[in-house]
Amino acid sequence: MKYLWILLFFSLSLFGIDGEEVYKKKCSSCHQLYVPVEVLMKNFMEQNNTLLHLKAPTVNQLSYRLKQRIGDPKGDKDIQLMEVTAFIQNYLLHPDKQKSICLPEILSYFNTMPSFKGKISDEEMEAVAEWIYFYLPPVKEVNELQYVDYQKAFSLAKRLGKIIMIEVTSPTCHYCIKMEETTLKDPDVVALISSDFIPVRVDVSRQKLPNNLKWSMTPTFIFLNSDGSVLKTVPGAWMKDDFLTILKEVKHSEGDER
Numbered sequence: 001m002k003y004l005w006i007l008l009f010f011s012l013s014l015f016g017i018d019g020e021e022v023y024k025k026k027c028s029s030c031h032q033l034y035v036p037v038e039v040l041m042k043n044f045m046e047q048n049n050t051l052l053h054l055k056a057p058t059v060n061q062l063s064y065r066l067k068q069r070i071g072d073p074k075g076d077k078d079i080q081l082m083e084v085t086a087f088i089q090n091y092l093l094h095p096d097k098q099k100s101i102c103l104p105e106i107l108s109y110f111n112t113m114p115s116f117k118g119k120i121s122d123e124e125m126e127a128v129a130e131w132i133y134f135y136l137p138p139v140k141e142v143n144e145l146q147y148v149d150y151q152k153a154f155s156l157a158k159r160l161g162k163i164i165m166i167e168v169t170s171p172t173c174h175y176c177i178k179m180e181e182t183t184l185k186d187p188d189v190v191a192l193i194s195s196d197f198i199p200v201r202v203d204v205s206r207q208k209l210p211n212n213l214k215w216s217m218t219p220t221f222i223f224l225n226s227d228g229s230v231l232k233t234v235p236g237a238w239m240k241d242d243f244l245t246i247l248k249e250v251k252h253s254e255g256d257e258r
């Protein structure tokens, strides 16, 4: 019996509908993709959703809660996928907060989802349910630093409550390259920067540092608040442990200011 269901399931998947496409077209106006759990906690538990202004649970929240609350989390994955799919299909057609698998304190920030009755096909529901079930955070986020533009850094820093880290560098700077290849690729360093900082890289052989920021050598790391005030300027290339200490000190000093 079990295999019959699986067969049926996969034959439906063969229609070739891409779950991610369905999400983009029909769900992304309300459900954001990935937001790290610490940021979600801060948003809901400390800031009454004023940090992110979410209209609905994020896809990583949905994926996590569905796998935890529907069927047997430790049981057969194929069976659970079918159960989750059935739940999502039912919820899309007959939304009702009473049936919700989300945390009540988070649900209180949202309206009930509008019904998709007549607006989505069975195949689309299956495809998007499977995509949500297997959804994983973007891998890049944890493997390497995601540098952003200086302009964009301020709005991000404000929105996410993070510190801006400007790396002053140039292509002829031997120590910059060395640090980029070692310390700045180290998983612990990448994890700390990704969770608490917005990294910006400025190549001073091609562009000036904005806002008259001062530097005397490459590399230099300048840490800024989201209002543009300098928290700390750190010249030189650093090994992993020393750089982690610097990052923690900066993070800590910003905490004192608040």
Ligand code: HEC
Pocket: 022, 023, 026, 027, 028, 029, 030, 031, 055, 056, 057, 062, 088, 091, 092, 095, 096, 097, 099, 100, 101, 102, 107, 110, 111, 112, 113, 114, 116, 120, 128, 129
């Ligand atoms: C107009 C905004 C909107 C759109 C579009 C939307 N949703 Fe939702 N969805 C919500 C809100 C708000 C909630 C949380 C409140 C609730 O559960 O009704 C929610 C909750 C859910 C839940 C969790 C149900 C629960 O247990 O709380 C699932 C699963 C879900 N949506 C899937 C989808 C899928 C799949 C799509 C696209 C086909 C979609 N949603 C499109 C607003 C939306």
